[in-house]
Amino acid sequence: MLNTDGVPEPEKIRSVQPSAERRAQGPVVWVECFQEIPCDPCHDACPAAAIAAFEDINDRPDVDHDTCTGCGLCIAACPGLAIFVIDETYSETEAVLRIPYEFSPLPGVDEEVTLLNRAGEEVGTGTILRVQKPATFDRTAVVWVVIPKDLVTEARAFRRGEQES
Numbered sequence: 001m002l003n004t005d006g007v008p009e010p011e012k013i014r015s016v017q018p019s020a021e022r023r024a025q026g027p028v029v030w031v032e033c034f035q036e037i038p039c040d041p042c043h044d045a046c047p048a049a050a051i052a053a054f055e056d057i058n059d060r061p062d063v064d065h066d067t068c069t070g071c072g073l074c075i076a077a078c079p080g081l082a083i084f085v086i087d088e089t090y091s092e093t094e095a096v097l098r099i100p101y102e103f104s105p106l107p108g109v110d111e112e113v114t115l116l117n118r119a120g121e122e123v124g125t126g127t128i129l130r131v132q133k134p135a136t137f138d139r140t141a142v143v144w145v146v147i148p149k150d151l152v153t154e155a156r157a158f159r160r161g162e163q164e165s
C-alpha cells in the first residue's frame, strides 16, 4: 500500500493510466503521482499544456493524455521520479519505457538490464535503447528501455549487471 511501503494500490495505478486508444496512437505520459504534496514543476515543463495549471500547489496533476505529445520533457522535471513515457507502437511485441534515472554510472545503449516492478521485484529483461542527459535535465537522466509489451503496466525501473546470473 502507498501509505505503508510506498507501492501504490492497483486501483490507483489504473486510475492514471492512459486509455488503450491513446496508448495505441504512440508515446504518451504516465504520471504516477498519488500524494498531495507542494509540487508542480511537471506543469511548467510541459510545452503542450497537457498538465493543467495547479489551482492549489498541493493538488495532484491533472493530465490530458490526448493533448500529450509524448515528448518526455516532464520526466526529468519531476523531483518525485513519478513520470514515465511509454510507447506501445515500437514493435509488435515490444514497447519503449522512458524512465527517470539518478544512478551513476549510466547504462550503455544495447545493454541488457533486469526490469523491476514498483516493489523492486524482478519482472523480466529489457534492453537500453537511448540515454538522455542534457544539461537542462540537471541531475536526472532519462533512459529509454525496450521492454516486452506485456510489461507496460508493471516495469517501472531496472537493475544493471545481474541479468546474466
Ligand code: SF4
Pocket (backbone or CB within 6 Å): 028, 029, 045, 046, 047, 048, 049, 050, 051, 067, 068, 069, 070, 071, 072, 073, 074, 075, 085
Ligand atoms: S510527455 Fe511532453 S507533452 Fe506529455 S505531459 Fe510530458 S511534457 Fe507534456
Ligand code: SF4
Pocket (backbone or CB within 6 Å): 031, 033, 039, 040, 041, 042, 043, 060, 061, 077, 078, 079, 080, 081, 082, 083
Ligand atoms: S512534478 Fe512530479 S511529484 Fe511534483 S506534482 Fe508533478 S508529478 Fe507530482
